[in-house]
């Protein structure tokens with residue numbers, strides 16, 4: 112037999128699983144999760160944790176929600192999957208119609224894929240080919256410092272420079288980057304920084320001596336993995352105004368911000384802007400199944416309406432528009448309607464919590480909708496690899512919380528099922544945690 116072991120040996124990590132985002136040597140044994148319900152997950156050793164970050168930002172309505180589970184079960188007994196070229200099915204059509212109704216303006220053509228990274232790949236490819244289809248050569252994308260758009264090659268290319276992608280640098284296509292004008296509560300320099308970035312963008316887009324720009328890609332209002340860095344609605348409006356005036360495409364990556372996270376159903380809705388392409392995943396199925404969409408505006412789609420095979424978008428995945436995923440997403444959208452008071456009011460609770468933080472121990476408190484974040488003051492360099500992050504990770508479990516800090520940044524992005532009691536436990540546990548680790 113090869114090394115097909117059946118379980119963990121000597122209490123260490125499983126011998127056959129290669130875990131993501133994990134340094135292998137010296138890794139801590141992953142905690143085995145045996146169940147979840149509402150905002151809690153249950154561990155094999157009997158402990159339960161409040162999931163303060165909706166796992167990897169996916170569980171909108173809490174774990175194992177029966178409404179979604181039942182919708183998947185019903186769909187599985189009808190049609191689990193079918194090829195989506197030359198064939199179609201009701202869940203995919205209903206979901207596309209529902210999304211186009213929920214999204215602003217003419218964002219109405221839904222292209223299915225599997226996860227956040229693929230939704231970004233699709234957006235980049237559509238944007239690039241859009242210009243080819245209208246007989247223009249536009250070889251450059253603009254993106255933001257500190258961005259994270261996923262782990263596939265296109266998504267890595269438009270992501271910010273990072274130690275995670277450094278080893279692949281020579282394989283990534285070249286992208287021009289702009290500073291991200293992040294802000295926080297009590298910061299009065301945001302307007303000036305935004306104006307500088309927008310002016311830089313305007314000048315770049317107007318410069319005909321440089322390669323033409325196919326599109327600008329941004330995580331609207333919140334840069335997630337880059338440290339929960341937040342910008343104002345005004346900046347997003349400025350970005351739309353300038354890209355529109357210059358006639359280039361705006362791609363909004365709402366993989367994380369979609370489905371209520373910013374306090375409105377979508378960040379673009381909160382800011383009152385309509386991008387040319389939008390990427391959605393994570394919360395799309397309420398955290399049940401991997402599914403993603405890239406939704407194109409009418410203008411973009413029309414450039415592909417042709418009998419010419421060279422104008423066809425030759426892209427697709429085996430599990431494109433998986434009916435189970437679509438059924439889960441439709442059920443999740445139904446719950447989202449009911450959850451609107453929860454996600455639109457969460458910002459006020461977060462804001463009151465941020466006021467309770469000791470400014471001697473923390474800095475840059477910030478909040479946008481259901482996402483709150485702050486940085487723990489540290490004697491280290493700060494950022495993703497600051498060791499205060501490890502100290503936080505170790506102690507969160509003792510507080511009964513699932514929190515995964517981004518270096519010295521602690522953030523919340525809880526499911527909308529969070530009860531008042533769980534919310535208080537999350538805040539109180541975090542205040543204790545900060546007092547214990549700050550300055551380490």
Ligand SMILES: Cc1ncc(COP(=O)(O)O)c(C=O)c1O
Nearest residue numbers: 226227228259260261335366367
């Ligand atoms: C804004 C954004 N885009 C894309 C991705 C990639 O999504 P996935 O991990 O599902 O590929 C992420 C993941 O964190 C994200 O936050």
